[in-house]
Amino acid sequence: MAHDETQSHGKTAELHRMETEEHICPFGLKTKNLLKRKGFEVDDHRLTTREEADAFKQKHQVDTTPQTFIDGERIGGYEEVRRYLGLEVPSEKEVSYQPIVAIFSTAFLMALALAWAALDTLWSIRTLEWFIAISMCLLGLQKLKDLESFSTMFLNYDLLAQKQVRYGYVYPFAETFAGILMIAGALIWLAAPAALFIGTVGAVSVFKAVYIDKRELKCACAGGDSNVPLGFVSLTENLIMILMGLWMPIKMYLM
Structure with a gap:
């Protein structure tokens, strides 16, 4: 589902991402940056322990983080957010020069x-x-x-x-x-x-x-x-x- 970028301004996105002393999720940071660049106010929820992350994944029945929610709808991870915003998501098998x-x-x-x-x-x-x-x-x-x-x-x-x-x-x-x-x-x-x-x-x-x-x-x-x-x-x-x-x-x- 592509999202009209002109309608994103003033909207809030809820982001759940891992940020522990041992690990900062790079895709969480990329998702946060992307949402801000597209005009979203980001409600940033950091999962600071492995236990928090596991509990979040079990609650929402997901296997990975980050996870983004917009208007109460779970959009998904970084690539799913890109698709939601109508941006290209290159395939690993896609040829490139x-x-x-x-x-x-x-x-x-x-x-x-x-x-x-x-x-x-x-x-x-x-x-x-x-x-x-x-x-x-x-x-x-x-x-x-x-x-x-x-x-x-x-x-x-x-x-x-x-x-x-x-x-x-x-x-x-x-x-x-x-x-x-x-x-x-x-x-x-x-x-x-x-x-x-x-x-x-x-x-x-x-x-x-x-x-x-x-x-x-x-x-x-x-x-x-x-x-x-x-x-x-x-x-x-x-x-x-x-x-x-x-x-x-x-x-x-x-x-």
């Missing part, structure tokens, strides 16, 4: 900052190189934070990992290490082939899974816990690594 947007936006700003500090200018070829290299590092870091989950998701589509399972554990280290070397402009003879190899294998694997086999999969590019769909973004990541793997040796040769 938010991690990729965050990573590439941060990488771009870091590249600009690095260019300004090192070259006294915001834009140059080196800025673009740093942007790609930093993106590789950040993407590698996302994979490394939970290597086991990444390698499991990676096995769904990567052709080499399906034949050599250990490759799924090596990939994040190779991507991150190549990115670090490219930021420094050092050991390009090692970094460039690594980027070229993993980018080529990745591009072929993604293209086959998405455009030939027509499979709908999650991409492991932002880590094994992400809901980024496998597709254009994943293919672009690998094509950029191929480009860097080719460009960096060419640049060194031309210099």
Whole structure:
């Protein structure tokens, strides 16, 4: 049931949430903040002991807190309050490009900052190189934070990992290490082939899974816990690594 936000002003919401010495319920605080932002006066009832919380749940036949009541009607927890107010409640399984947007936006700003500090200018070829290299590092870091989950998701589509399972554990280290070397402009003879190899294998694997086999999969590019769909973004990541793997040796040769 969606609630008209214009009618919320001047209304009172009764909120019951846990706040003990050992635990402050984050969803209780988020619910309180949301209700206030939407114009409700919040009658805040803090459950300060486990016994109080258990008694409240037994009385109202609920399994969790916080619980919100409006006009005598129990609305429920944080997500139910969002629905009541007509706000979006993302599903845990809903695909999202938010991690990729965050990573590439941060990488771009870091590249600009690095260019300004090192070259006294915001834009140059080196800025673009740093942007790609930093993106590789950040993407590698996302994979490394939970290597086991990444390698499991990676096995769904990567052709080499399906034949050599250990490759799924090596990939994040190779991507991150190549990115670090490219930021420094050092050991390009090692970094460039690594980027070229993993980018080529990745591009072929993604293209086959998405455009030939027509499979709908999650991409492991932002880590094994992400809901980024496998597709254009994943293919672009690998094509950029191929480009860097080719460009960096060419640049060194031309210099």
